[in-house]
């Protein structure tokens with residue numbers, strides 16, 4: 001990896017990836033285990049030793065073929081999977097030295113293929129069945145690709161003007177270049193999947209029209225931003241991370257006025273939260289030229305973001321204020337500061353983490369002209385609330401069985417709408433299972 | 446791409462456009478809006494759906510900044526990059542008895558579709574449309590045809606009643622039993638006019654126009670305070686109970702980007718090369 005701090009003014013990808021030589025050397029480290037534990041760590045069960053061996057033998061085309069058996073979006077996953085807790089975390093070598101860099105190798109073969117011409121996988125004979133997929137995030141794209149390969153006619157409905165879900169509007173370019181997302185989406189389309197952009201299901205497509213399909217897959221994600229509910233939250237200059245990131249990633253506000261959508265760049269930006277979303281918002285704000293302070297209510301070691309994201313944010317000059325929580329946004333019409341209170345850690349909560357609680361009278365003010373809340377998202381309620389027969393749990397997640405089947409016949413759901421905000425690969429893994437179940441149901445008829 | 450089928454000027458700075466957008470036209474109802482983006486570098490802007498015919502929808506807009514100015518230069522045969530809709534909840538139309546539909550300025554654009562649906566639901570429909578002067582008055586013929594009664598007001602008295610819609614409304618409230626009132630116009634006009642119905646306890650809807658991005662409930666840019674609660678106007682509205690709305694908060698947030706808007710307009714009139722980060726092509 002290159003020195004991150006030199007990138008802080010542009011939106012180019014930070015991690016430059018492996019060279020061919022280094023990829024081969026890295027692949028040679030794999031011991032090709034008979035019972036590979038790494039595969040168990042991968043939510044879509046890529047045959048890791050098989051593809052890594054092909055890399056070691058310089059059969060890059062063969063390697064990417066193996067990966068694509070189980071994962072249609074390898075260039076994306078190779079970049080954004082939390083490998084340290086998944087495949088790499090489970091690699092036998094993780095215990096001794098360093099695990100095989102499976103993510104980097106996956107990315108390498110996917111990038112190699114994009115540069116050397118992509119081969120579209122075979123598609124089964126048409127079944128005559130029509131499936132509607134709602135949402136074009138990783139869950140929707142995976143379900144669509146799987147179902148199309150099985151011979152079903154698939155229509156994806158996406159409300160935004162670009163396909164990709166969070167991959168397009170949430171995760172910034174410097175972690176996941178948008179051309180790469182679009183190139184992988186082109187591969188899904190090459191399977192015969194039709195993507196209808198600018199179609200908000202529930203509004204542009206009625207629920208009756210939706211339920212008239214032979215099967216329905218809901219991949220509408222967890223796009224509803226939570227707000228803290230503190231005073232001053234509606235001042236000009238207060239953003240949800242979703243809005244801030246959407247303005248920059250999807251609408252290119254960083255290129256304003258070349259692009260029309262504005263964003264408040266801020267001289268001093270405060271970000272509340274400690275997850276990947278908070279890191280992304282903070283790193284974007286840095287690139288827009290602001291001094292950035294991230295406020296997190298627990299301790300530094302409790303930060304839920306990936307370690308590498310925290311390290312990058314720190315290297316790029318984001319200040320971390322841990323054990324503190326915003327209680328009020330200050331300002332007349334626009335933000336002038338964020339009042340916070342110090343937190344102390346009490347007994348462990350259900351998740352095994354210490355419970356934070358306020359220290360009375362410890363309030364302090366961080367100067368700021370922009371305040372970004374990155375405290376979590378819930379499932380987008382629009383469509384699911386229009387399907388009264390769909391059972392949801394308290395937080396709004398759609399309840400599904402292990403096949404992704406919802407409480408409505410022929411309607412399946414996977415990804416963040418079912419799990420709550422999770423990861424790209426979990427969305428894909430659960431979507432794959434649902435696609436298989438949809439296929440079984442359609443063939444049984 | 447969404448074809449512009451007709452583009453005409455209705456008044457100073459006010460334009461009408463018919464756009465081919467079947468997925469919007471098919472389900473559009475009174476009170477809903479669409480979001481359009483002119484081209485690849487464009488902003489997503491919300492505009493009310495003012496009429497529907499076959500696969501096409503009509504929008505009426507006033508040029509106040511970069512995007513609306515750019516939109517006003519488009520002609521029949523041009524195309525918009527994106528149109529999504531219908532967005533927002535439809536107006537709560539049912540049989541109320543006598544209803545009043547009030548439009549001020551470009552807000553008049555939203556009134557025919559509400560008046561028509563209210564009429565079809567069996568209401569006696571009174572329209573009040575207002576403008577600064579007679580040259581800025583919109584959709585008079587159309588409203589005359591739909592409404593059982595139509596009042597016209599101008600600020601300068603050049604046509605109809607000299608004064609504001611609120612003056613006429615006040616009179617109606619005194620004389621008649623009103624079931625429901627819709628008020629659509631600039632925030633300040635909605636605030637003032639809905640103040641008139643409050644003492645009478647008449648159900649009053651206003652259509653809020655905060656700054657939006659996605660229009661699907663994903664960003665929170667459009668949040669407004671209604672009855673002390675935060676609502677997202679794009680999915681929970683845009684119509685809300687007027688007497689619960691925090692208009693001050695709405696108007697404050699509408700002004701969030703005034704400086705940037707000036708810059709965008711300046712850039713539109715005098716483009717000065719690229720920003721450097723997109724290869725200079727924009």
Ligand SMILES: Cc1cc2nc3c(=O)[nH]c(=O)nc-3n(C[C@H](O)[C@H](O)[C@H](O)COP(=O)(O)OP(=O)(O)OC[C@H]3O[C@@H](n4cnc5c(N)ncnc54)[C@H](O)[C@@H]3O)c2cc1C
Nearest residue numbers: 135137138139159165166170201220221415416422423424
């Ligand atoms: C800023 C950010 C950074 C992240 N970083 C990482 C990371 O590094 N690694 C990782 O693994 N995960 C990361 N995640 C989480 C990951 O992106 C999500 O778990 C994943 O995208 C979920 O996929 P999905 O397909 O379920 O939903 P989404 O990606 O949310 O896609 C849902 C799509 O459905 C569309 N939609 C919603 N409702 C409708 C409707 N009614 N009609 C039509 N379309 C509709 C939406 O517009 C959207 O495009 C991050 C998330 C965010 C927000």
Ligand SMILES: Cc1cc2nc3c(=O)[nH]c(=O)nc-3n(C[C@H](O)[C@H](O)[C@H](O)COP(=O)(O)OP(=O)(O)OC[C@H]3O[C@@H](n4cnc5c(N)ncnc54)[C@H](O)[C@@H]3O)c2cc1C
Nearest residue numbers: 490491492493506507510511512513654655656657699706
């Ligand atoms: C639900 C809804 C329905 C609307 N219906 C109509 C209509 O029928 N006719 C009409 O002329 N206008 C309508 N508007 C307002 C219209 O969206 C704005 O005039 C337009 O976005 C201005 O863009 P601009 O680039 O030309 O001006 P700018 O210079 O960018 O902005 C001028 C003013 O418009 C408002 N505005 C700017 N950007 C947005 C945005 N993305 N979303 C909402 N408001 C914004 C702000 O208050 C700003 O101060 C509606 C707005 C909403 C929310």
Ligand code: SF4
Nearest residue numbers: 042077081086087103
């Ligand atoms: S998809 Fe993710 S978890 Fe699976 S092998 Fe690739 S990087 Fe690892």
Ligand code: SF4
Nearest residue numbers: 030031033038091092
């Ligand atoms: S566990 Fe590690 S060493 Fe073994 S096959 Fe998987 S990647 Fe190779």
Ligand code: FES
Nearest residue numbers: 660662664665679
């Ligand atoms: S415009 Fe984004 S939530 Fe309403």
